[in-house]
Amino acid sequence: MNPIGNLNKLFDSRIRLxxxxxxxxxxxxxxxDLKQMLELTDGNLASHLNTLExxxxxxxHKGFVGRKTNTTYSITKSGEKAFKGHLTALENMIKSTR
Structure with a gap:
């Protein structure tokens, strides 16, 4: 059995992870906040967010705080399912190589 077969290729990027x-x-x-937490440039973060979107x-979610634009992000149901599946596949891969 291929230990990496169930990993989601989209999460190969440490930024998307x-x-x-x-x-x-x-x-x-x-x-x-995402930019600060991950210590990324605007362009780098934006390209990864676009891929996930x-x-x-x-x-x-685009809105305004006062006169400034405010863009926030949230995970979708399919995103949550895909990410949990990826984490399970990682756990299984680690267990199978012991």
């Missing part, structure tokens, strides 16, 4: 982990714990978080794993 970090984004999903943060969203699983926090529910909803702003772009700026295009795959239906996260939702984008």
């Amino acid at each position: 970090g984004v999903m982990s943060i969203l699983m714990v926090n529910g909803e978080i702003s772009f700026n 295009e795959n239906g794993y996260i939702k984008v």
Whole structure:
């Protein structure tokens, strides 16, 4: 049996793995908070968020705080399911190699 067969290729990126982990714990978080937590540039974070959004794993919420735009992100049901499946596959891979 292939130990990496059930891993989700989308989560190969440590940045996307970090984004999903943060969203699983926090529910909803702003772009700026994500950027600070992961220590990324705007462009780098934005490209990874776009990939997650295009795959239906996260939702984008755009609004205003006063006159400033405020963009927040949350995990979707399919994103939660995919991420949990990835974590289970990681656990199984670790157990099977002992």
